[in-house]
Amino acid sequence: DIVMTQSPDSLAVSLGERATIYCKSSQSVLYSSNYKNYLAWYQQKPGQPPKLLMYWASTRQSGVPDRFSGGGSGTDFTLTISSLQAEDVAVYYCQQYYDTPLTFGGGTKVEIQ
Amino acid sequence: EVQQLESGGGLVQPGGSLRLSCAASGFTFSDYAMSWVRQAPGKGLEWVSSIGGSGGSTFYADSVKGRFTISRDNSKNTLYLQMNSLRAEDTAVYYCAKDPRPNYCSSGVCYSFFDYWGQGTLVTVSS
Numbered sequence: 001d002i003v004m005t006q007s008p009d010s011l012a013v014s015l016g017e018r019a020t021i022y023c024k025s026s027q028s029v030l031y032s033s034n035y036k037n038y039l040a041w042y043q044q045k046p047g048q049p050p051k052l053l054m055y056w057a058s059t060r061q062s063g064v065p066d067r068f069s070g071g072g073s074g075t076d077f078t079l080t081i082s083s084l085q086a087e088d089v090a091v092y093y094c095q096q097y098y099d100t101p102l103t104f105g106g107g108t109k110v111e112i113q
Numbered sequence: 114e115v116q117q118l119e120s121g122g123g124l125v126q127p128g129g130s131l132r133l134s135c136a137a138s139g140f141t142f143s144d145y146a147m148s149w150v151r152q153a154p155g156k157g158l159e160w161v162s163s164i165g166g167s168g169g170s171t172f173y174a175d176s177v178k179g180r181f182t183i184s185r186d187n188s189k190n191t192l193y194l195q196m197n198s199l200r201a202e203d204t205a206v207y208y209c210a211k212d213p214r215p216n217y218c219s220s221g222v223c224y225s226f227f228d229y230w231g232q233g234t235l236v237t238v239s240s
Contacts, residue, residue: 011149022138030194040226042158049230050158061228093158099225102160 001094002026006105012113019081021108023094028074031098038098040071041079044107045090053078053092086112115229117141129199129238135192135209135231143167143187146223147211149194152233161207162180162194163223166216172223177203186220199238205212206233 003026013019029038029087037057042050054070057077065083081088089112094105121133135147143164148163162183163172171183182195192209217223 009165038224038226042227044158049233050227051230052226052228055213057224095158095226097226099170100163100222100224102158102163102225105156106157 001031001101002099002103003027004094004103004105006092006094006108008108009106010109010111013081013084014084014113015086019084019088019110021079021110023072023077023079023105024077025077025096025098027053027075029096029098030074036071036097037074037077039070039077040097042094042095043088043090044093050093068102068112076080081110084112101106117211117229117231119209119231119234120192122207122212122236123170124237125199125238127200127238129196130195131199131236133194133196133207133209133234133236135191136146136210137179137192138209141172141215142185142190144216146214146218147185147192148210148212148227149183149192149207149225150209150210150227151157151203151236153202153205159205163212163225164192164228165218165221165223168223170218177220192237195234199236204236204238206215206235223228 039057041054044050058070061092149161180198209230212225213228
């Protein structure tokens with residue numbers, strides 16, 4: 001199984017400041033035939049289902065604000081919120097879809113400092 | 114507007130059974146792979162099972178293989194999860210989730226990510 005490890009577990013950032021979340025996979029999720037990273041990011045607010053933010057590691061889902069960006073390749077990925085807003089308080093998860101079982105990271109809780 | 118409404122959760126004793134349903138609307142249901150993802154109270158997300166659009170291919174996490182069965186009725190736009198031999202560790206909110214790629218994994222392996230999720234249904238396994 002591909003193990004997804006997120007860091008940090010929690011992050012407190014001031015409003016308007018940058019927040020960066022890290023996700024590391026135990027093996028590469030870059031598919032060599034199409035050079036795509038099979039990595040997605042989700043945001044989950046309390047009492048709500050997850051919401052897709054990014055797929056193919058860096059493609060923003062329709063409607064997601066451009067302050068969210070995804071980066072990285074192979075085994076190391078980042079989700080960056082360039083200017084944290086109050087509505088961004090949530091838990092963020094990465095997920096690999098390179099192989100089954102599909103696996104998620106443990107989550108990173110983002111709070112306002 | 115895409116909607117996915119889960120039902121069928123509740124309290125069940127260890128060893129019991131439940132069938133979850135997910136009624137979908139707002140998209141051509143048969144064109145999309147669907148999955149079940151669960152979340153234990155206060156914990157992270159765990160993929161449970163996926164099914165291709167035609168229903169011909171199904172995949173399971175090892176933790177549920179042999180106990181859970183995923184199926185779909187495309188004439189009713191409904192996804193199901195039959196859960197047997199339930200254990201305390203199956204206690205979770207169960208979400209149905211849709212893959213965004215039409216006609217993906219109709220017969221092959223489903224390596225899915227998820228663009229729409231239902232609100233979830235809580236399954237509690239306890240005596």
